[in-house]
Each structure stands twice: as C-alpha cells, then as structure tokens.
Amino acid sequence: MTDDLLEEAAARFEEACEHTDLSEDTRERLRRPISSLKVSIPVRMDDGAMETFAGYRVRYNDTRGPAKGGIRFHPRVTAAEVTTLAFWMTFKTAVMDLPFGGGKGGVAVDPKRLSVAELERLSRGYIAAIADVIGPDIDVPAPDVATNELVMGWMVHEYGKIHRGHQPAVVTGKPIALGGIPGRSSATSDGAFQVVREVRGRVLPDANDPSVAIQGFGNAGAQLASRLAEDGWRVVAVSDSSAAVHDPGGLDVVKLREHKTDTGSLADAPVGEPLEPEALLTLEVDALVPAALEAAIHEGNAGDVRATVVFEVANGPVTAAADRILDERGVEIVPDILVNAGGVTVSWFEWIANRQGERWTEATVRARLEDRMVTETRAIVELADARGLRLRTAAYVHAVERLATAIDATGTTTLFGDGTS
Ligand code: NAD
Numbered sequence: 001m002t003d004d005l006l007e008e009a010a011a012r013f014e015e016a017c018e019h020t021d022l023s024e025d026t027r028e029r030l031r032r033p034i035s036s037l038k039v040s041i042p043v044r045m046d047d048g049a050m051e052t053f054a055g056y057r058v059r060y061n062d063t064r065g066p067a068k069g070g071i072r073f074h075p076r077v078t079a080a081e082v083t084t085l086a087f088w089m090t091f092k093t094a095v096m097d098l099p100f101g102g103g104k105g106g107v108a109v110d111p112k113r114l115s116v117a118e119l120e121r122l123s124r125g126y127i128a129a130i131a132d133v134i135g136p137d138i139d140v141p142a143p144d145v146a147t148n149e150l151v152m153g154w155m156v157h158e159y160g161k162i163h164r165g166h167q168p169a170v171v172t173g174k175p176i177a178l179g180g181i182p183g184r185s186s187a188t189s190d191g192a193f194q195v196v197r198e199v200r201g202r203v204l205p206d207a208n209d210p211s212v213a214i215q216g217f218g219n220a221g222a223q224l225a226s227r228l229a230e231d232g233w234r235v236v237a238v239s240d241s242s243a244a245v246h247d248p249g250g251l252d253v254v255k256l257r258e259h260k261t262d263t264g265s266l267a268d269a270p271v272g273e274p275l276e277p278e279a280l281l282t283l284e285v286d287a288l289v290p291a292a293l294e295a296a297i298h299e300g301n302a303g304d305v306r307a308t309v310v311f312e313v314a315n316g317p318v319t320a321a322a323d324r325i326l327d328e329r330g331v332e333i334v335p336d337i338l339v340n341a342g343g344v345t346v347s348w349f350e351w352i353a354n355r356q357g358e359r360w361t362e363a364t365v366r367a368r369l370e371d372r373m374v375t376e377t378r379a380i381v382e383l384a385d386a387r388g389l390r391l392r393t394a395a396y397v398h399a400v401e402r403l404a405t406a407i408d409a410t411g412t413t414t415l416f417g418d419g420t421s
Contacts, residue, residue, distance in 0.1 A: 005294060006084045008320040013087075016396030019389060026407045030090070030400075033083055035059040039129035041107065043122045046115050053122060057105040057130045059139050060086035063406045066137050067103030068093055068344055070144025070173075071126070071151075074293075077106035081294070085144075088315055089344070092337040094399035096376055098348045103139045105130065111146045123151050124158040131162045136169035136355065142347050143173040145293070148219070149185065153178050169354035172347035181350040182362035184343075187369060189223035191342015192313050194373035195334060196228070196287075199381065199391075203309040203332045204286050211248075211285045213237040213307070215277075216292030217266055220313050220340065222257055224289065229253040233287075237272075237280045240265055241292070244280050245272035282306060290317030297322045305331060312336035327390060335392040337399065338380060345372050 010031065017027055039055045056079055059067040069089035072082075082104045090102025107126055111119060133139060143152055156171045156178055168179030176182065183190070204210055212233050214221050217240040225235050234250035242265040245251060252271045259269050281288065281301055288307035290296040294316040297305060302322035309332040312318060318326065318333060326333060346369055353360050376398075384394035 005316060005319070006080045006087075009084045009087050009316070011320055012392070012396060013091075013400070016393055016400050019387060019393060019397050020400050020404065022400060022404050023408075026404045029063075029407055030061060030403060033058050033060040033086060034062065035133065036079065036083065037130060037133055038079060039126070041122060041125040041129055043118060043125055045118055053107050053109050053125075055105070055107040055126045055129055056082040057133055057139070057141075058082050058086040058103060059133065060102040060104075061090045061403070062101035062103075062139070063403065063410060064094060064101055065099035066101065066135075067139035068098070068100035068142070068347065069102055069104035070142045070343075071147050071155075072104070072106040072144040073109050073111045073122075073146040073151075074106065075108060075110045077108040082106045084294075085315055088337060090403070091396060091399040092341050092344060094402040095337050095380070095395055096341045096345050096348075096372055097402065098345065100140070100344070100348065103141070104144075105141055106144075119151070120154050123147075123154040127155045127158040128162060131159060134159070134170060136167060136351070140169065140347070140351060141171050142344070143219075145218075149173055149175045149180060152180075169351050172350040173343075174350070179350070179354050181346060181353055181360055181365060183365035183369070184346050184350060185219065186223050187346035187365075188220045188313070188340050188343035189227055190366065190369060191345060191373045192220070192224050192289075192311065192339050193227040193231070194342070194370055195339050195377050196311055197231070198374055198377040199334060202381065203334070207286045207308075209234060210287060211236045211250075212287040212289060213280050213283045213285045214289040214291055215239050215280055215296055215317075216290065216314060217256070217260055218291070220343075221289065221291030222253075222260065224291065224313060225253045226257065236285060237275060237283055238266065239275070239277045239280045239292075243267040243269070244275040244277040245269045246275040246280070246283070247272040287311055290314045292317070295319050297326070299325065302326050303329070305329075307331060309334065312339050315340065323392070333390070333392055335395045338377060338391075338395050341376075342369055342373060345369055 037057045041053045086104035093100040152174045174180035237246040282304040284306040288310045291313035296317045298319045299321040302325035
C-alpha cells in the first residue's frame with residue numbers, strides 16, 4: 001500500500017463529513033493518528049544469524065474506548081498501510097457501536113520464509129517492542145493477515161511475562177486455553193454472512209440461484225465460501241495467491257478446503273478448471289467477494305467488473321477511483337467497515353469475558369454477533385434510504401456521527417473550539 005491509499009481513505013472521510021454537520025474541530029481531531037510507533041525487532045534466526053524486522057503500531061483514535069485492531073505479517077507492511085488500517089478500524093468499531101477506538105499493527109516480513117521457532121521469536125520480540133503502548137485499557141491487538149491464534153497465544157504470554165501477571169484482555173483472538181472465545185476464528189465470515197443475508201433482497205432481488213466469486217481463500221474467504229455454499233449460493237470461482245479455480249455450475253467448497261489444508265494452496269485443485277487469478281474479478285456473477293488484500297479492484301479493472309454487487313470482506317479492496325467507476329456503472333458496494341466487522345465484534349465479546357473472568361458459550365457468541373450485525377446493517381440501509389446515500393457513505397456517516405458525539409462529549413472541542421478559551 002502506498003501513501004495514496006491513506007489519502008484515499010482520508011478523502012472518503014471528508015466526503016462522508018459533507019453529509020454531516022461535523023464541526024471543523026472534530027474533523028481535525030479525526031484527520032491523523034494520535035500515536036504512531038515504529039520499532040526494530042532483532043530476531044535470532046535458526047542458522048545463528050541476526051535479522052532485524054521493522055514493526056509498527058498505530059493508535060488512530062481512542063475517544064470511544066481503547067484502540068482495537070489486528071497485527072499483520074506481510075512483506076509489504078508500511079507505516080502508511082498500518083495507519084490506513086488503523087483509520088478504518090476507528091470507523092469500524094464506531095459502525096458496530098463497540099466501546100473501542102481504532103488501531104493496527106504490523107511487521108514487514110514474509111512469514112512463509114520463517115520457521116515456526118523464528119516466527120515465535122519474532123512475535124514475542126514485536127510484543128516486547130510495543131509493550132509500553134498496548135494494554136487492556138489502552139490498545140488491544142488481534143489477528144490479521146498471516147497471524148492467527150497461535151501467534152496471539154505467544155503474544156499474550158509474552159505480555160504477561162513483561163507485566164508479571166496474567167492480562168488476557170490485552171490481545172483477542174487467543175487460543176481458547178489462554179482465554180480465547182469460541183467462534184472467534186469464524187467470526188469475520190459469520191458476520192459477513194449475516195450482512196449478505198440481510199441485504200440480499202435489496203441488492204439481488206431477482207437472483208434465485210445466486211452466483212458468487214471469491215478472491216482470497218484464507219481465514220475469511222474460505223469460511224465464507226462454505227457458509228454461502230451451505231445457504232444455496234453457487235460458488236463459481238475462488239482464488240488464493242497461487243491459483244484460481246472456476247466452475248460455472250458451482251465448486252465443491254468442502255473438497256477445495258480439504259485440498260487447501262492438505263497442500264497449503266489452491267494449485268492443482270481436484271475440482272473446477274484453472275483460471276487466471278485476475279479473471280476472477282471480471283466474471284459475470286451476481287456477487288463478487290474480494291477477501292484478500294487492499295486495492296484488488298482499481299482504476300485499471302473496475303470497468304470490467306460484471307458483478308451486480310461487491311461485498312468487501314477484505315479491508316479496502318476497492319480503491320476510491322474504482323469506487324467511482326463502479327458507482328457510475330451501477331455496481332452496488334457493501335462496505336468493508338460493515339461486512340468484515342464480525343471479527344472485531346467477537347473480539348469485543350472476548351475482551352468482556354476476559355475482564356469479567358467469564359466463559360461464554362458458542363451459542364451466546366453467535367446470537368450476540370447476529371444481533372449486532374443485523375442491527376447495524378439495518379441502521380445503515382435505513383440511513384442510506386433516508387438521505388439518498390450509497391451504502392459506503394451511509395456507513396461512514398453512521399460512524400462519524402457516533403465519533404463526533406463522543407468527541408464533543410469530551411468537552412475539549414467546546415472548550416478550545418473558538419480558539420479564545
Ligand atoms: P489470510 O491470510 O487468512 O487469507 C488471505 C488469503 O488471500 C490467502 O488465501 C492468500 O493466498 C490470498 N491472497 C493474497 N493475495 C492474493 C491475490 N493477489 N489474489 C488472490 N488471493 C490472494 O487473511 P484473512 O484473515 O482471511 O484476511 C483477508 C482479508 O480480510 C484482509 O484484508 C483482512 O484485513 C480482512 N479481514 C480479516 C479479518 C479476520 O478476522 N480474519 C477481519 C477483518 C478483516
């Protein structure tokens with residue numbers, strides 16, 4: 001991600017502000033992160049050599065509660081990418097009315113190149129480097145791309161060692177044995193599925209046998225593929241970073257997931273026909289689900305997208321330029337800050353359970369997640385209809401108004417607003 005995406009994210013925020021009566025002071029408070037940390041993480045590699053990795057943690061805004069956001073391990077992680085992701089988290093937690101702000105972290109590393117032992121040393125080193133700026137009441141990390149509950153387990157353990165005591169609520173997405181919550185690993189796809197179900201009648205009123213293509217067959221994409229297939233959708237194409245497969249009649253998702261688990265990739269899949277990964281994005285389908293990385297749909301390919309609706313499971317998969325092109329062509333976009341908010345919502349449940357010393361059942365998690373997703377989806381659709389807005393703008397307005405109420409309630413805007421106090 002480049003600085004462009006940060007600018008684009010800011011432009012979307014300014015656009016949403018035009019539909020609110022947000023004061024200039026509050027806008028200013030939301031224009032930049034409150035804290036950005038860059039760290040160097042020296043790691044002893046298995047061959048005895050020392051390698052140093054760059055890590056980041058950004059707390060974008062914490063007016064509504066401790067910052068919340070995942071940790072990404074990816075070679076292209078930069079300060080600008082982490083800041084943009086932290087910005088989006090600020091709006092996502094507000095969209096869902098969670099008592100959190102927005103944060104994000106990352107390490108510039110290709111985790112596939114590391115042994116498990118090296119990955120553990122890197123994860124522990126990262127937490128040691130950022131330990132002063134995180135905490136259950138300050139900033140609460142979670143998994144993101146290429147990090148999972150194993151990594152969160154190392155991280156919560158390391159934080160406990162540094163602070164000489166158990167602090168399970170410092171990180172969410174942990175293994176159940178270390179204070180994790182049932183249903184967290186499927187929360188993003190479960191939440192996305194609830195949103196799809198809630199808006200389906202609106203965005204695909206005539207599709208009796210709806211088809212879907214999914215880019216990204218990882219934690220979020222593969223599990224959503226299963227949920228949709230079980231609900232009668234034809235999953236006609238899926239892709240990962242190495243391959244794509246296609247079958248207009250519908251792929252056997254169970255077999256594909258087994259193949260991915262066994263071999264680590266979709267290459268040589270036992271079902272469907274191979275497809276150029278880029279071609280997946282322009283298939284004639286009812287729904288397109290980008291569930292990989294940012295900017296998958298951009299100015300160069302948005303004109304060829306033939307889906308009726310795009311469900312943004314990834315964060316920021318449609319650039320602002322592509323957004324305008326899709327909008328002009330009548331392609332509806334259901335935005336990331338709503339569609340993929342199930343993960344952070346169940347993280348909230350985990351944080352509550354940890355702080356209260358409770359254990360929640362999976363049934364409780366599922367019921368409360370469905371309630372949050374359905375309530376906020378309906379609110380955004382109503383707002384879009386009432387004010388004549390696109391769903392993305394409506395989601396931002398919904399979030400911005402909640403953020404503004406909180407910022408105003410702190411009193412500093414009023415106190416210093418006219419520059420004379
Ligand atoms: P993951 O690492 O489990 O999966 C990512 C998948 O994308 C992998 O299958 C990878 O091979 C594939 N991929 C990468 N580049 C690709 C390309 N160019 N074409 C096709 N596939 C490609 O990550 P995840 O946790 O599933 O996250 C996916 C997206 O969803 C990210 O944008 C992430 O920020 C977002 N998200 C995830 C969660 C969560 O709880 N997992 C929550 C909110 C948002």
